[in-house]
Amino acid sequence: MYDFTACIVTYNTNREELAQIISCFQKTKLKFKLWISDNSEEDSLRNFINNLSNDRxxxxxxxxxxxxxxxxxxxLEKLMDKNCKEKAEFHLILNADIIFEESTIEKIVDYMRKNSxxxxxxxxxxESNGEVNKSCRLLPTPLNLIFRRFCPIKSVVDKxxxxxxMRWCDYNTIMEVPILSGCFMFIRTDVLKTVGMFDTRYFMYMEDYDLCRRIGQKYKVIFYPEVEIIHEHGKASYxxxxxxxxxxxxxxxxxxKWGWFFDNERKTRNKECIKRYKK
Structure with a gap:
């Protein structure tokens, strides 16, 4: 049994990025299995990755x-199969453009094992420029995700x-939040068996919000600043x-799916988060 499994989805991904993230995994002392799931048009990465890797x-x-x-x-379909040979306590979903230190995953695993x-x-x-990414989110409204893109008044968008x-919160504090960034989702495998996999109606973007929201309906979703990573290409959609x-x-x-202007769950969970952390 593995301590954790992980998956990176690629699409014409830069080979240097892949080599970099694979090297991050190879430093961990935990027992793991990493899959590179390639959506590219051509099977051009196979030999490159095989030359970098091993049976893990x-x-x-x-x-x-x-x-x-x-x-x-x-x-995830493999992991959900009861006959799966790659059983693991945790599963990591991450982007290829992530950099993390040797002890990062060890610290996360230790904390999750202490908090079931x-x-x-x-x-x-x-971010690559050294700024802290505001990766915690409230459950979004249409104003947050659509209308602000077309608003010409910067002060309104900034507000x-x-x-x-959640720019008002302390990003050095462990917090339970409604939404976390999808670039690095560390999830208990049994939780995925309960809430399900990604909703494939989303081709790209929002599938991470949707999954995180479903997890938060039944379990704690925790921002854990005791460990740090670098995300090199954030906000690509801009x-x-x-x-x-x-x-x-x-x-x-x-x-x-979740409701435009009438979403009671959004209202309740956001209100609870603001009450708990906004000073």
Whole structure:
């Protein structure tokens, strides 16, 4: 049995990034299995990854791009199978552009083993410029995810982001939050068996919010700043029109599922979080 399993979904991913994240895993002393689930058009990474790795790392070519969540579900389906040989206490879903230190996962595993009510945990995230990523979120409203993109008044957008990104909280404090960044989702495997896999109606973006929200309905979702990672390419959806439209399309699907302006769960959980942490 492994201490944890992990999966990275790739799509025409930079080889240097893959080599870098694989080297991070190879430093851990825990017993793990890492899958590279490739949504690219061509099976061009197989030899590259096989030359970098060993039996703890497995490459899977999906031969199609059905989306980020679908790429991860290829692996999650294996883990959900009762006959699965790669059994593990925890599963890590992460992006390829992540850097973490040798003891990072050991510290997370230790903390989760001491706190069995935690379903998902997220570390403190630094951007490549050294700034702390405001990775904790309230459950979003349509104003947060769609309308602010088209608002020309910067002061209005900044005020919305101040509340939504919980900029008023102390990012050095362990907190139970409604939403965590999807770039590094460390989840108890049994929790995934309870709440299910990624919702594949989202091709790209919002699938992490949706899964995190479902976990938070039954378990604690914890921001754990005692460990730190670097996320090199955050906010990619702001950089191209194509990515922005993909994000908006997924946001529409999210609100169609959970509710646009009438969402009692959103109202209750956000109110509880603000009351607990906003000074």
């Amino acid at each position: 790392i497995e490459y899977i070519f999906n031969n199609s791009n059905n989306g980020f969540g679908s790429g991860h579900n290829v692996i 009510d935690i379903g998902q945990i997220g570390p403190k995230i630094y 919305m982001d101040y509340d939504y990104e 950089k191209t029109r194509k990515m922005m439209m993909a994000h908006i399309n997924s946001a529409i699907k999210y609100f169609n």
